[in-house]
Amino acid sequence: MNLLDPQGPVAAANSTILVDSVFIMLAIVVPTIFAILAFAFWFRASNPKAKFQPDFVYSGRVEMVVWAIPALTVILLGGVAWIGSHQLDPAAPVPGTGSPVRIQAVSLDWKWLFIYPDQRIATVNTLTVPAGAELNFQLTSSSVMNTFFIPQLGSMIYTMNGMVTKLNLRADNEGKLQGLSAHFSGDGFPDMMFDVNVISPLAFPDWVATTAKSDAVLNEDSYKKLMQQGVEKGRPTYRLDDPRLFDLIATQHIPPGPGPELASEAGRSQSGGHDAR
Amino acid sequence: MLGKLDWSAIPFDQPIPLIAGAVVLVGILAVLAWVVVKGHLPYLWHEWITSVDHKRIGVMYILLASVMLLRGGSDAIMMRIQQAVAYQSQGYLPPEHYNQIFSAHGTIMIFFVAMPFVIGLMNLIVPLQLGVRDVAFPTLNSVGFWLTATGALLVNLSLVIGEFARTGWLAFPPLSELSYSPGVGVDYYAWSLQISGVGTLVAGINLVTTVLKLRTKGMNYLRMPMFCWTTLASNLLIVAAFPILTATLAMLLLDRYLGFHFFTNEAGGNVMMFMNLIWAWGHPEVYILVLPAFGIFSEVVSTFSGKALFGYRSMVLATMAICVISFMVWLHHFFTMGAGPDVNAIFGIASMIIAIPTGVKIYNWLFTMYGGRIRFETPMLWSIGFMVTFIIGGLTGVLVAVPPADFILHNSMFLVAHFHNVIIGGVLFGAFAGFEYWFPKAFGFRLNDRWGKLAFWFTFLGFYVTFIPLYVAGMLGMTRRMQHYDVAAWRPWMLVAAVGMAVLTIGVICQIMQLVVSIRNREALRDHTGDPWDGRSLEWATSSPPPVFNFAFNPDVRGEDAYWDLKAHAKQQSLQHDAPEYHDIEMPRNSPTGFVCAFFATVMGFALIWHIWWMVILGGIGAFATFVVFAWRDHDEYVIPAEEVAAIDRVNLEERRSLVSMAGTV
Numbered sequence: 001m002n003l004l005d006p007q008g009p010v011a012a013a014n015s016t017i018l019v020d021s022v023f024i025m026l027a028i029v030v031p032t033i034f035a036i037l038a039f040a041f042w043f044r045a046s047n048p049k050a051k052f053q054p055d056f057v058y059s060g061r062v063e064m065v066v067w068a069i070p071a072l073t074v075i076l077l078g079g080v081a082w083i084g085s086h087q088l089d090p091a092a093p094v095p096g097t098g099s100p101v102r103i104q105a106v107s108l109d110w111k112w113l114f115i116y117p118d119q120r121i122a123t124v125n126t127l128t129v130p131a132g133a134e135l136n137f138q139l140t141s142s143s144v145m146n147t148f149f150i151p152q153l154g155s156m157i158y159t160m161n162g163m164v165t166k167l168n169l170r171a172d173n174e175g176k177l178q179g180l181s182a183h184f185s186g187d188g189f190p191d192m193m194f195d196v197n198v199i200s201p202l203a204f205p206d207w208v209a210t211t212a213k214s215d216a217v218l219n220e221d222s223y224k225k226l227m228q229q230g231v232e233k234g235r236p237t238y239r240l241d242d243p244r245l246f247d248l249i250a251t252q253h254i255p256p257g258p259g260p261e262l263a264s265e266a267g268r269s270q271s272g273g274h275d276a277r
Numbered sequence: 278m279l280g281k282l283d284w285s286a287i288p289f290d291q292p293i294p295l296i297a298g299a300v301v302l303v304g305i306l307a308v309l310a311w312v313v314v315k316g317h318l319p320y321l322w323h324e325w326i327t328s329v330d331h332k333r334i335g336v337m338y339i340l341l342a343s344v345m346l347l348r349g350g351s352d353a354i355m356m357r358i359q360q361a362v363a364y365q366s367q368g369y370l371p372p373e374h375y376n377q378i379f380s381a382h383g384t385i386m387i388f389f390v391a392m393p394f395v396i397g398l399m400n401l402i403v404p405l406q407l408g409v410r411d412v413a414f415p416t417l418n419s420v421g422f423w424l425t426a427t428g429a430l431l432v433n434l435s436l437v438i439g440e441f442a443r444t445g446w447l448a449f450p451p452l453s454e455l456s457y458s459p460g461v462g463v464d465y466y467a468w469s470l471q472i473s474g475v476g477t478l479v480a481g482i483n484l485v486t487t488v489l490k491l492r493t494k495g496m497n498y499l500r501m502p503m504f505c506w507t508t509l510a511s512n513l514l515i516v517a518a519f520p521i522l523t524a525t526l527a528m529l530l531l532d533r534y535l536g537f538h539f540f541t542n543e544a545g546g547n548v549m550m551f552m553n554l555i556w557a558w559g560h561p562e563v564y565i566l567v568l569p570a571f572g573i574f575s576e577v578v579s580t581f582s583g584k585a586l587f588g589y590r591s592m593v594l595a596t597m598a599i600c601v602i603s604f605m606v607w608l609h610h611f612f613t614m615g616a617g618p619d620v621n622a623i624f625g626i627a628s629m630i631i632a633i634p635t636g637v638k639i640y641n642w643l644f645t646m647y648g649g650r651i652r653f654e655t656p657m658l659w660s661i662g663f664m665v666t667f668i669i670g671g672l673t674g675v676l677v678a679v680p681p682a683d684f685i686l687h688n689s690m691f692l693v694a695h696f697h698n699v700i701i702g703g704v705l706f707g708a709f710a711g712f713e714y715w716f717p718k719a720f721g722f723r724l725n726d727r728w729g730k731l732a733f734w735f736t737f738l739g740f741y742v743t744f745i746p747l748y749v750a751g752m753l754g755m756t757r758r759m760q761h762y763d764v765a766a767w768r769p770w771m772l773v774a775a776v777g778m779a780v781l782t783i784g785v786i787c788q789i790m791q792l793v794v795s796i797r798n799r800e801a802l803r804d805h806t807g808d809p810w811d812g813r814s815l816e817w818a819t820s821s822p823p824p825v826f827n828f829a830f831n832p833d834v835r836g837e838d839a840y841w842d843l844k845a846h847a848k849q850q851s852l853q854h855d856a857p858e859y860h861d862i863e864m865p866r867n868s869p870t871g872f873v874c875a876f877f878a879t880v881m882g883f884a885l886i887w888h889i890w891w892m893v894i895l896g897g898i899g900a901f902a903t904f905v906v907f908a909w910r911d912h913d914e915y916v917i918p919a920e921e922v923a924a925i926d927r928v929n930l931e932e933r934r935s936l937v938s939m940a941g942t943v
Contacts, residue, residue, distance in 0.1 A: 001754030001764060003685050011685070018682040025672045036643055036664050043582070045650040053648030057585045062644055066588070070636030077675065078626040084681035085622035090615065144452040145548060147613060147688060151754030155684040158614045160549070161451065161542040165615040182613075182688045184445050184758040186452060187372040193763065256542040259456040 001151040001178055007198070008170045009094060011154030017084045021077060028073055090155045091166040096134035098201055103127070104246035105139045107146035107159040107181060109257050110188025111232040115218070115246050121211045122218045122238040122245075124226070128197040130204035131174050137167040140250040142227045143257030147182035150196055156182050164250045171198040191231040211237045218245065220254060227257040280888035281461065286439045291374065297351075298437035327867040329415035330825055331400050334422050336719055338397025339712065341422075345389040345429055350785060352382035354778055357743070361775035363761035364768045375760040376443035377462065381432065383446025384466060387562070388473055389429040391700065394708040395569040396425075396480050399508045402715055403484060405816035405823060406502045408493030408832040408839070411865060413486035414479075416907065419871030421479035427875045428473025431882050435465040439886070442466035445758065447555050448529065450540035450548050455533045463533065464886040467526045472878050474523050481515030484508055493815075495834035499593070502814040502838075503579075503586055506593050507572030510600035511565050517604070518561040525554040549614065556607035564603040567699065568596065570707025571638055574660045577710050578642045580810050581657040582649025585838050588641040595634035595641075602631050612683045621680040628678035632671060639664060654810065655729035659710035662737045666702030670695060673748070691751025694744045701740055709736075709788075717809045721821045722802040728791030736784030743777030746770035805932045813841040820929035826862045826917060829926035859923040863914045870907040874900050 004019070006012040043050045086092075104115040105127075115122045127150075129135055139148050141159040148167065149156035157167045171177070177196035181189060199207060216222065218238035223245065248254050288294050312318055325333055355378055359368045370378065404412055412418050435441040442462040444453045453463045488509045492501070501509075529551070531537040538544035540551045579586040586592060608616065608624040642664060651657065673695040677683045686692055709732075717723045750770040755762070795802055808817040818840040819828055836842050881896025883889075 001766065003752050003754060014681050014685045017679060018676065018685065021676050021679050021682055022672070025675060029668050029672050032639065032643070033665050033668055036639075036646075036661065036668075039643060039646045040651060040661050043646055043649050043651050045583075045652050050650075051648065052583070052650050054584050056644075056648040057587050057589070059588075059644075062640075063588055063591050066637050066640035066644075067591070067633070069640070070633040073636075074626075074629045074633055074675075077629055077679065081625040081629065081679045081681075082622045084679060085618040085625065088681040088684065089618040089621075090613075090684070092618075143542070144457055145449060149685075149754075149756070151685065155681075156613050156687060158611070160614075163549075178754075178764070180754070180756055182756040184376075184452075186457065187376065187443070187760075190372070190759045190761050252542070256451075256456075260459060 003151055005152060006154065007152040007175070007177060008154060008172050010088065010169050011152055013084075013088055014154045017080060017088075021080060024073065024076060024080075028069055088155060090157050090168065092168065094134050094168045094170045096170045097132040098130065100134035100136050101129060101204075102136045102138070103129070105137055105148055105159065106246065106249055107139075107141045107143075107148070107185070107192070108227045109143050109186060109229040109259075110181075110192050111226075111230075112148075112179075112181075112192060112194045113142075113223075113226065115240060116208070117240065117243040117246065119208045119212070120240045120243060121208060121214070122240050123211070124234075124236045124238075125194045125232055126197065126235045126237075127179065127194060128199060128204075128207055129171055130201040131171055131198050132201060133170065133204075135169045135171070137169065138246065138250075139165045139167060140246070142249060143259065144185045145183050146185045146192065148179070149182040150177055150179035152177050153179075153196070158183060161256045162250070162252050171196070174198050174200055186229075188229070188231045191233075195235070212239055214239050217241050220245070220248070223249070223254065229257070229260055278889075280884070280890070282438075282887040282889065286461075286887075287437060288440075293355075293370075293374070294436045301433070301436075323867065326872050327419075327869045329411075329419050329865050329867055329871075331404050331412045331415065331418060332719065332823065332827075334418050335397045335399075335401030338393040338400060338422055338425070341426055341429060342390050342392075342394035342397060342708075345385055345393070347785070348433065349382050349385040349390055350782070352378045352385070354782065356382065357771075357775045357778040360759065360762075360771045363759075364765075364771070365761075365763050367761055370760065372760045373440075373443060376758070377441045379758055380442045380445050380448075380462075380466070381435075384442075384470070385429075385432060386700075387446065387566075388470060389425070389432065391566045391704050391708070392477060393425055393429075394712075395511070395566060395704070396421075396477070396484075398573065398708065398711045398715065399484055399504075399511075399569055400480070401719055402711075402816055403505055403508050404487060404491070405718070405819065405827055406505050406814050407488065407491060407496055408815045408818075408828060408834060409487075409491045410827045410831075410862070411491075412483050413491055414483045415865040416868045416870050416913075417479050418483050419868065420874055421476040421483065421871075423871040423875030424476030424479070424878055425473045427879045427882065428469040428476070430879055431465060431469040431472070431886070434883070435462065439465065447559065449555075450529065450532070450546075450551050451542050453529060454541050456541070461886050463529075467530050467533075468882045468885050471523060471526055471530070472882050474519055474526075477515060478519045478523070481512040481519065484512040485516055488512070493828075493831045493834060496839070497834075499590065500834055500837050500839065502572075503575035503589070503592055503596075504569070504572035504814075506596050507568040507575075510596045511568040514561045514565045514568070514600060514603065518558045518565065521554060522558040522562075525551065525558065528554075552611050552614065553607065556610040557604075559610065560607040561603045563699075564599055566704045567707070568599065570663075570704050570711075571596070573707045573711040573714070574642060574663060575638075575645075576814065577656045577660045577714050578645050579838075580714075580812050581652045581654055581660075582646050583652075583811070584645055584649045585813065585841070586641070587644040587647070588637075589837060591637060592641050595637045598634040599631055602627065602634075606631065609678055609683070612680045613687045618680075625678050625680045625683075629675050632675050635671060639668060654713075655724070655726060655733060656710040656714035656810075658730060658733045659706045659713065662733060663702055663706040663710070666706065666737075666740065667699060670698030670702050674699060686751060688756055689751035690747045690755045690757055693757050694747035694751060697740075697744050697747075701744075706736075709733075714810065715816070717802075717804040718807075718816055718821050718823070720799075721804055722795065722799040723804055723809055725791050725795040725798065725802070728787050728794055732784050732787035732791055734784075735780055735787055739777050739780030739782075739784050741777070742780055743774050746773040746777065750774075807929060807933065808840075813838040815839050818843065820925075820932070824922075824925045826864055826922065829859060829862075829922050830857065857926075859919040859926070861919050862917045862922055864917060866913055866915050868907065868910075868913075870903055874903045877903060 877899030884892030
């Protein structure tokens, strides 16, 4: 999950900006730290060679320089930020080979549901995508906020109930990656890690066909069971009944997840935690 | 009768909070018993609890912060151990407990350690630096302190009665709404902050008014010591920002108590509104904490370099620039919420702009050292440690202000490392520097040098060993608040961080040892002159500890570094009056208002948390009645006769004469 080992163009651009920014700043930070230590050492009271200048308390030239150094750095970095924000807007297209894959991600308490509306399938806690294709994510949450993040593919984005966020990514190399939720969402939060299988574009239709044969069907009823609080250790797959399911969730036609059942009125609620263990 | 409260609220099945609670309770009872048996109770009541003396209140703030630092630090130790062991296992803390711990750690460290520490130092020192006898609203000041203590008490109560929030220190909805957090944890969180928030606001109003209205003769704005400037800026921010926090939490509480829908998923509630509001307070809050620390470093660096602060006016400008810009950057806390590129870029650049005045400050301290005669006393060590550490924290801060970089660093361990880098390296180092620097002023004796330096080195090294691994873990994709994890690459870094935590703990132990050793040797460490560091500002112009009236004569200020000026003149010609004419001094009377008010606030807060409505009414009436009684008081001042003033002042004058004659030879 190393950020400096990107597996897609978005992550590569993210980490390039990250590294560039660090080096731009190091160019002034390192000399400054060195100067602090050097001045402190040289002007120690016990050093007879250091010249005591108690009246050196103002210098227009020095002031100009000390305002200018950080200002120039910020102007440079501000440019990086402006251009980077526009190029790497999560909603900006990320051109790829072949036709884009639409994926609708829903964060549940405490698992990820990935709906492939065009393929009429859905998966939980595992995301399978073809290498090289543009991945169009639409994201929402069934209950509390979460953040969808695959570190090696780049840019994370929040999921919120009743709202849809957009994110476009691309995975360039076949292999296994890991994703996670990057916004705390309750007791089962650490179990919201999910697998990302990047497979060859040729194998993708086969995977879709296999998955579509799944016995389990995802519809409103099975979704409501799925959104009960709890941790999912397996990797269930579903045939998608209604391709508009995501819209029903995002527009709150299916009401938000119920949260813990009120097992005890007072104090420590008894729910949730046990599932997570 | 007792609302939601019953025996199930006490965690009999969980040994950790129960034992911790029992130990604390035994500790409190032991101290109380000792106080009562030894007959110290009247002294405590008259001299401390009901005191409206800004110095005493400042000391009590710092004492509260120190005690809470131990609590917050224990939470930190537990978290670091959990993350060190919870690899492919559940560790020793179940999620519902771990989640309370990181929520409590953040809440306590910000609201009940950092805030009271800096407010305490400001209370203690600012009136002295301004050359005045008291703050603008002495009784209100006491109310502010005691309300803060109420908040701290409620947070600690949640350890043994009920639970604390499991939502993180900012309690983001919808997780913090009733549907997803039905327990009392969020209520403990919200009511503690509501009550202590009132206290903070009161303290802010008091200090702003003090700086604006109560300066001694000749103390123009541009002659004020830097610490007074940063106090002004910080408290202006408190006055502007804390009402936002109060309103936001009030809305959350309305959602939870009365079925409103400000931030719920249902009925048009908007969680993004909460994010905006809480950070509209939360970002200024960061500068509320760090600006006073900048002020402390300015005083310390200048004193121990034996020079006036370099570029004073530039520093004033930088301080006020930070004060204003800090209100325009809050959105950088949620770049990843899907705002458009223009919005993200503008807030990213605004955030970077803050780095300009901050950088200027670093350079001005650097040039204050240039041409100085630097004495490496403990406060100076903290200051140099700060400058180095804070630059690194600034670098990573500007880095996460670049939206595309934040897209992969947001909420990660990298971010955790960043804000600890600036809060520990900035605020905590500043608080410790101020503590070491002004301790002799508050208590009349210096702190032991050796233990102080040991404490610095262990804390300094411990900080790096703890937080550099967290930076690395963040670069490896690790997000914050993980109760357990299965990723092998993160493990070694969590183990190193746990070792770092142990080093930090040794640092804290050294601080405690320093206090113990210094109190034992206080006669040897006694500061007779009131000016142990060869200081430059007016707090050093009075005895240590200062008399209740601070100054027998209001000093007449003729320039920056007022006391330095005085000393310099005294060297050439004895300017000290031989037989000054003393006058009666009027001082505010002590008042139990603050303590009583906070008592009722505690009752009311506790009752609100547990829905015990009759007790809420009782607490409310009690607090209001306290206010009415105070408002209708007949006498609020007492007179210290001139002879007494003279007697107190002459002692100090004698000591100081010897110092002046010595200063002539230096």
